[in-house]
Amino acid sequence: MFQAVIFDMDGVLIDSEPLWHQAEQQILGGLGVDFSRPPLLQSTGLTTAAVIAHWYQHQPWLLLSPEQVHQQIIDFVASGIASSGEPKTGLLALLAENARRQLKMAVATNSPKLLLDTTLQRLQIRQYFQAHCHLELVSRGKPAPDIYLLAASQLGVAPEQCLVFEDSFAGVTAAKAAGMTVVAIPAAHEWQHSKFAIADYKIRCFTEFDWQQLG
Incomplete structure (x- = not known):
């Protein structure tokens, strides 16, 4: 068949899902994103860019571009996988x-x-x-x-x-x-x-x- x-x-x-959660909480949270504020997002399965775009649209931050935040999250998850996946x-x-x-x-x-x-x-x-x-x-x-x-x-x-x-x-x-x-x-x-x-x-x-x- x-x-x-x-x-x-x-x-x-x-x-690796816990690593993604940790990365989002640490990096986006460090930029001031409050994940308890609506509109809430179920991020599992979505692209990292889509998750970042959602929070940037509703809770924009200064200093880092969405592209820089994206790379930080990817690097965080890659490091975790390489060391303990x-x-x-x-x-x-x-x-x-x-x-x-x-x-x-x-x-x-x-x-x-x-x-x-x-x-x-x-x-x-x-x-x-x-x-x-x-x-x-x-x-x-x-x-x-x-x-x-x-x-x-x-x-x-x-x-x-x-x-x-x-x-x-x-x-x-x-x-x-x-x-x-x-x-x-x-x-x-x-x-x-x-x-x-x-x-x-x-x-x-x-x-x-x-x-x-x-x-």
């Missing part, structure tokens, strides 16, 4: 099983190339992926489907033959818009949220995934 598996990165390959539970076993099944694999992330390269190096998993798709390769990030369509194209596989693993609603939306089958892996605090009903499957971690249970 499937010829390829495409993985989101942050929160899927690696538990760990693979998500069950990931390495699933990658090995997919390779055994001769499935093509790709990463499709809203993060820039620096963070993708840092993550693959830290986890030592680059060899599993035939395509490495990052934000700098597309004009629109998730929730637009562009990055998933690019991944399928680079793998030489039709979108409907791709299985996607995603942890964010923006990512699930992107993959579904691309015409792919999606396994959602929501964060624990979002597990019960009805928005993930658009996914085809939902698991808590990779150890719950079983190829035999896919129709």
Whole structure:
């Protein structure tokens, strides 16, 4: 049924979401952003530029440009991944099983190339992926489907033959818009949220995934 598996990165390959939160709190908070003031933002799955643009529009700061703030956040997260990043539970076993099944694999992330390269190096998993798709390769990030369509194209596989693993609603939306089958892996605090009903499957971690249970 499937010829390829495409993985989101942050929160899927690696538990980097806390690093993003820390970076936003420390860097944007240090510029005076009050995250409790409306309009509030659910930033998981969005591009860093979109998060910065939201807060800059509603709570503009002085001294640093949005581009400078963006680079500071990226550098903060890259440093954290390089020093202490760990693979998500069950990931390495699933990658090995997919390779055994001769499935093509790709990463499709809203993060820039620096963070993708840092993550693959830290986890030592680059060899599993035939395509490495990052934000700098597309004009629109998730929730637009562009990055998933690019991944399928680079793998030489039709979108409907791709299985996607995603942890964010923006990512699930992107993959579904691309015409792919999606396994959602929501964060624990979002597990019960009805928005993930658009996914085809939902698991808590990779150890719950079983190829035999896919129709």
